[in-house]
Amino acid sequence: MKLSRILAGTAAAALIAVPLAACSNNDSSTSADSTTSSVSAQDVTPSSILSSTAWETTGAKDQNGKDVPLTDKSASNYVGFAYFNADGTFQMYTLEDAPKMQGDWKVSADGKTRTIVSKDDKGTVKFTRDSEIITLTSSEFTYRTYPVEGDKTTYVDIIHTPTDHAQPKA
Known part of the structure; x- marks a missing residue:
């Protein structure tokens, strides 16, 4: 149960990070740019x-x-x-x-x-x-x-x- 709470927090952070990465002022849409400007769930x-x-x-x-x-x-x-x-x-x-x-x-x-x-x-x-x-x-x-x-x-x-x-x- 404790681990599930940690995993739930990690999943929530990932759900927040992914949509925010899409909200960029940069007109460039290369995947390299979006990769470096977002935090992946693996980093949490x-x-x-x-x-x-x-x-x-x-x-x-x-x-x-x-x-x-x-x-x-x-x-x-x-x-x-x-x-x-x-x-x-x-x-x-x-x-x-x-x-x-x-x-x-x-x-x-x-x-x-x-x-x-x-x-x-x-x-x-x-x-x-x-x-x-x-x-x-x-x-x-x-x-x-x-x-x-x-x-x-x-x-x-x-x-x-x-x-x-x-x-x-x-």
Whole structure:
């Protein structure tokens, strides 16, 4: 089901890209021109979706589908703005624009796991965290956290949506 959500997002992106490629101001109608000016569905990957926008934490739900306040201790650590750069680096900030963490990131080829490697200002690794991706589309990024170590029956899904919030200056 998770993979179907990713594939649905990929298909939706392709359906948008193809008609837009046909809307060109260029009077030339060579296939080479339209090929270079459009993004193919093959170019849309889980990593490209994640790095395509800034993300804001906008919600959290528990294993029963019940809303979890973002101030709750099981969610508050994950709240803020996230900027995943195409070069594999990331920066995260609180909702008040205070720096939270930075480092490297990647998404597995199957789109099921996001890995972040948090680093200090000198590049020393502080920790590595793998998160199960529940939803990754152009309109939502949700990953699962487990508040009780070793207990996979209790979880909180952290929901992010795209934002136009400018990345704070370093």
